[in-house]
Amino acid sequence: MNETAGTPEPKPTAEPTVLQSALRGLACKCPRCGEGKLYAGFLTLAPSCDRCGLDYAFIDAGDGPAIFIIMLAGAIVVGCALVVEVKYQPPFWLHAVLWLPLILATTLLPLRAMKSLLIALQFHHKAAPGRLVDRAK
Numbered sequence: 001m002n003e004t005a006g007t008p009e010p011k012p013t014a015e016p017t018v019l020q021s022a023l024r025g026l027a028c029k030c031p032r033c034g035e036g037k038l039y040a041g042f043l044t045l046a047p048s049c050d051r052c053g054l055d056y057a058f059i060d061a062g063d064g065p066a067i068f069i070i071m072l073a074g075a076i077v078v079g080c081a082l083v084v085e086v087k088y089q090p091p092f093w094l095h096a097v098l099w100l101p102l103i104l105a106t107t108l109l110p111l112r113a114m115k116s117l118l119i120a121l122q123f124h125h126k127a128a129p130g131r132l133v134d135r136a137k
């Protein structure tokens with residue numbers, strides 16, 4: 001008798017959950033296998049997964065990652081700048097010294113993970129550009 005009867009093993013080709021896909025994205029890994037590298041450079045995608053061979057040609061994150069990062073970074077930096085200005089009224093050069101590094105940190109650091117996250121979610125939901133369907137057939 002099979003010892004594993006009653007506790008079925010998950011199929012290796014089982015679809016990942018949204019959380020698994022999101023974690024693969026945040027880790028900048030292949031959206032299908034979760035092991036291969038997604039990037040060949042800082043934001044340059046590899047042509048395909050080096051583990052499972054998934055062709056990355058379908059990927060179209062567009063401006064999505066930049067928009068999310070701009071919204072988040074803008075809220076953080078502008079909020080901090082307003083609080084410092086209202087409380088301390090520092091000279092403008094001090095604003096530049098304070099906020100330029102914060103702008104770089106809040107935009108460049110999360111951009112790679114955000115792009116990868118959106119790619120993983122695109123893969124998970126099989127998102128693609130709309131196509132016309134000929135229903136006359």
Ligand SMILES: [Zn+2]
Nearest residue numbers: 030033049052
């Ligand atoms: Zn892969």
